[in-house]
Amino acid sequence: MADEIRAEMVANVWKITTEVGAEVSEGDTLVILESMKMEIPVIAESDGTISQIAVNEGDVVQEGDLIAVIG
Secondary structure, eight states: OOEEEEOSSOEEEEEEOOOTTOEEOTTOEEEEEEETTEEEEEEOSSSEEEEEEOOOTTOEEOTTOEEEEEO
């Protein structure tokens, strides 16, 4: 079952630290968001393989936007 990782706030995508096909473990940082000069890591909530990254560096995400999918 796929695990969708979604934005919890409005923020800029500062850095993507993984890629499609990468194996990740629960707690790994997938993306770093920036909001009000604070860096907010977006972490994997389960073990698996990244099947989709739905954002690019420099994008602005809204609360609830899809960031990545772990398959």
